[in-house]
Amino acid sequence: MNTRLATLAVALLAGVCVAAVASARPQANAPLTIYAAASLTDVFRSFDSAQNYSFGASNALETQIRNGAPADVYASAAPLNTQRLHRAGLVEKPVTFTANRLALIVPRSNPAGIRSIYDLRSKPVKLVVAGPAVPVGGYTLTVLRKMGLSSVLSKVVSRESDVRAVTGKIALGQGDAGFVYVTDARAVSDQVTVVRVPAWAQPRVRYEIAVVSRSSNKAAAQAFITSVLSARGQTALKNAGFLAIPKAPA
Amino acid sequence: MSLPDGEATASESAVWIAGAFCSSTASGVALAGIHVRDAKAATENDLAYANFGLATSYLVADFYSRSLEAAKLEASTRPALRRGRAAATLHARELTALLTGAGDTPATAEDFTFEWPVPTFATAASIRRTGTAVLRASLGAYQQAAATLTEPTYRVLFASLSASVAQQVGTFTTAGAPAEPFPLALDLETASAALEAFLG
Amino acid sequence: MLVVATGAALLFLVLPVVAIFARVPPDELLAALGTDAAKDALLVTAETNLISMILILLFGTPAAYWIATRTSRLRDAVVTLVELPLVLPPAVAGIGLLAAFGRLGLLGGTMDTLGIDIAFTQVAVILAVTFVASPFYLRTAVAAYEGIDPTLPAAARTLGAGPGRVFARIAIPLAGAGLGAGAALAFARGIGEFGATIMFAGSLQGTTQTLSLAIYEQFDLSFVVALAISAVLVAISGTVLLSVKLLTRWRSGSTTPIPFAPTTPTSG
Numbered sequence: 001m002n003t004r005l006a007t008l009a010v011a012l013l014a015g016v017c018v019a020a021v022a023s024a025r026p027q028a029n030a031p032l033t034i035y036a037a038a039s040l041t042d043v044f045r046s047f048d049s050a051q052n053y054s055f056g057a058s059n060a061l062e063t064q065i066r067n068g069a070p071a072d073v074y075a076s077a078a079p080l081n082t083q084r085l086h087r088a089g090l091v092e093k094p095v096t097f098t099a100n101r102l103a104l105i106v107p108r109s110n111p112a113g114i115r116s117i118y119d120l121r122s123k124p125v126k127l128v129v130a131g132p133a134v135p136v137g138g139y140t141l142t143v144l145r146k147m148g149l150s151s152v153l154s155k156v157v158s159r160e161s162d163v164r165a166v167t168g169k170i171a172l173g174q175g176d177a178g179f180v181y182v183t184d185a186r187a188v189s190d191q192v193t194v195v196r197v198p199a200w201a202q203p204r205v206r207y208e209i210a211v212v213s214r215s216s217n218k219a220a221a222q223a224f225i226t227s228v229l230s231a232r233g234q235t236a237l238k239n240a241g242f243l244a245i246p247k248a249p250a
Numbered sequence: 251m252s253l254p255d256g257e258a259t260a261s262e263s264a265v266w267i268a269g270a271f272c273s274s275t276a277s278g279v280a281l282a283g284i285h286v287r288d289a290k291a292a293t294e295n296d297l298a299y300a301n302f303g304l305a306t307s308y309l310v311a312d313f314y315s316r317s318l319e320a321a322k323l324e325a326s327t328r329p330a331l332r333r334g335r336a337a338a339t340l341h342a343r344e345l346t347a348l349l350t351g352a353g354d355t356p357a358t359a360e361d362f363t364f365e366w367p368v369p370t371f372a373t374a375a376s377i378r379r380t381g382t383a384v385l386r387a388s389l390g391a392y393q394q395a396a397a398t399l400t401e402p403t404y405r406v407l408f409a410s411l412s413a414s415v416a417q418q419v420g421t422f423t424t425a426g427a428p429a430e431p432f433p434l435a436l437d438l439e440t441a442s443a444a445l446e447a448f449l450g
Numbered sequence: 451m452l453v454v455a456t457g458a459a460l461l462f463l464v465l466p467v468v469a470i471f472a473r474v475p476p477d478e479l480l481a482a483l484g485t486d487a488a489k490d491a492l493l494v495t496a497e498t499n500l501i502s503m504i505l506i507l508l509f510g511t512p513a514a515y516w517i518a519t520r521t522s523r524l525r526d527a528v529v530t531l532v533e534l535p536l537v538l539p540p541a542v543a544g545i546g547l548l549a550a551f552g553r554l555g556l557l558g559g560t561m562d563t564l565g566i567d568i569a570f571t572q573v574a575v576i577l578a579v580t581f582v583a584s585p586f587y588l589r590t591a592v593a594a595y596e597g598i599d600p601t602l603p604a605a606a607r608t609l610g611a612g613p614g615r616v617f618a619r620i621a622i623p624l625a626g627a628g629l630g631a632g633a634a635l636a637f638a639r640g641i642g643e644f645g646a647t648i649m650f651a652g653s654l655q656g657t658t659q660t661l662s663l664a665i666y667e668q669f670d671l672s673f674v675v676a677l678a679i680s681a682v683l684v685a686i687s688g689t690v691l692l693s694v695k696l697l698t699r700w701r702s703g704s705t706t707p708i709p710f711a712p713t714t715p716t717s718g
Contacts, residue, residue, distance in 0.1 A: 059670050060669075060670060062670070063669065063670035107553075107554075111553075126569060126570060128570075128652065131653075131667060133670060133671055156654065157569070157570035157652060157654060157657075158570050158651075158652025158653055158654050158658065159652075159653055159654055159655075159667075160652065160653065161648070161653070161666065161667070165648075169652065172548055172552055172553070172554055173552065173553040173554040173558070174548070174552055174553055174569045174570070174652075175569070175570070175652075
């Protein structure tokens with residue numbers, strides 16, 4: 001019986017060692033771990049379903065990467081987060097890969113009767129926004145400031161942790177109005193009505209993507225980024241409602 | 251459309267005078283701009299008009315460019331169109347300086363993709379109509395700003411912009427059309443809604 | 451080898467808790483507790499959980515007694531039902547609350563007509579907390595009632611006490627320790643609630659942002675504040691655990707047939 005136990009133990013140990021070695025070596029076709037902004041959920045999944053995704057608020061993902069999360073690629077909805085990680089040496093040089101616009105959404109039933117952004121000022125409304133550290137939350141503050149409507153923030157009833165939570169609350173009719181990206185509004189177009197944010201008040205929304213420095217699969221990570229920047233990737237983004245990579249200002 | 255000789259000369263001179271006025275207004279604005287850049291007491295509402303004005307100036311400049319390209323209006327209007335475009339560009343520059351001085355991040359021309367309906371530049375009549383509508387909406391907003399903003403130097407600037415735009419309206423109205431006795435001031439909500447089809 | 455295994459397990463379980471207090475100096479933790487975010491979270495949690503506990507005790511005490519005194523098979527079904535929220539993941543609890551009480555939920559229309567609007571209010575937080583915490587109380591309370599020596603209530607009945615009096619004057623005092631332990635468990639579960647609250651009530655500092663929600667927001671804003679709030683929760687949870695232990699020990703002596711007799715139990 002002792003020899004049987006010993007054999008079992010050796011076999012187990014050997015198996016563990018092989019598995020460890022196998023996982024440590026980067027494999028050409030192993031799926032990448034991609035940390036991406038919540039608004040990219042549908043478009044990234046349909047663009048490349050073979051990868052492992054973790055979608056969430058860009059700032060929460062930034063904190064996770066800072067604390068050692070095993071990501072290979074990081075895609076953020078605001079340059080602030082990627083640039084901060086780049087300055088800390090945690091990601092390689094980020095590159096802009098798409099842009100977006102903000103929209104105000106209201107539930108289909110429109111309980112507060114909001115037909116324009118200015119109605120937020122004049123009518124009682126349960127306004128749902130993302131927290132200020134979340135990219136879309138910061139962009140919302142910019143929109144309201146550019147329109148001279150920051151007083152509307154007194155009607156906020158909840159500061160959500162990411163844009164999908166805002167979309168969810170409005171789609172379920174819990175809130176009367178919420179600020180999201182136009183791309184998120186498309187995903188729930190049957191449950192919400194879109195109120196346009198005028199172009200002159202839109203913030204400069206830039207999505208950036210970068211290879212994570214401690215990735216063990218950098219070649220594949222870079223290949224993923226290249227495919228996102230390629231014609232196929234850009235078409236997928238455009239079809240989902242994202243904007244083309246903006247030209248740099250003169 | 252052909253006019254009898256006497257009136258043709260009169261309208262030509264009118265265009266020259268308008269052009270001269272535009273350039274002097276522009277330089278006047280540039281002078282006013284030096285003061286505007288120092289103004290820090292502006293409220294959020296003040297800056298909202300500036301943001302709107304900036305986008306509108308890019309819109310107007312784009313409109314002039316496309317009108318010139320389309321070449322549907324009389325050749326005699328081309329100098330006025332060019333001067334209008336120059337004025338709009340200077341307005342944009344001035345408002346950019348104002349916004350930067352107030353700590354905001356102003357938009358640039360590349361941030362906008364203007365959506366002109368397809369038949370806009372197809373005929374002279376359509377160009378006149380659209381030009382008048384766009385300029386009147388921006389004029390309305392500038393008038394409102396000139397009357398109601400809290401920061402005095404901003405009011406001076408917007409009064410200048412109003413005067414410049416009012417003169418540009420003349421480019422697109424036909425010679426026989428009467429001048430509006432009291433052009434309406436428009437609050438930002440109304441002006442923004444009026445330009446939504448073009449500005450986006 | 452047993453010592454090594456125990457040591458490893460202890461270290462693994464204790465280290466995160468110790469780290470909360472040891473990561474930054476105590477004066478920084480105390481300073482962080484003074485921030486508005488921490489103070490507001492403390493107030494919101496205190497208010498909502500107090501009301502929630504009152505509701506749980508008010509409805510749960512008689513309900514658990516009713517369940518404990520049934521003998522039919524119905525009793526088992528009812529017990530499983532009230533224990534259901536225990537095994538529901540908090541996110542599922544949140545979805546369920548939305549599906550029932552949300553504006554587009556089953557009762558949404560009725561509440562609208564009655565003019566009741568609970569979206570994003572403290573009422574929503576109270577509902578969420580009560581939903582996830584009440585099974586803890588009910589389960590422990592039922593067990594506490596069942597632990598009462600049946601001869602005692604029976605004796606009270608033969609002496610002429612009605613069912614209400616038996617409940618109030620006999621059952622509750624005898625089960626008291628168990629009820630207390632259950633309340634403590636429910637309270638601990640309630641103040642830690644996160645998933646159902648954030649889904650059903652949203653998160654707004656000063657209104658609906660409880661301690662757990664505040665930790666989540668502060669986690670990438672100010673790690674020190676997150677640590678400070680966590681420390682508060684650890685302290686409260688520790689106190690709860692201690693009181694449960696003490697109450698349970700007290701309870702084991704309170705339902706013997708002759709409470710004031712010497713320690714050797716007599717049958718009967």
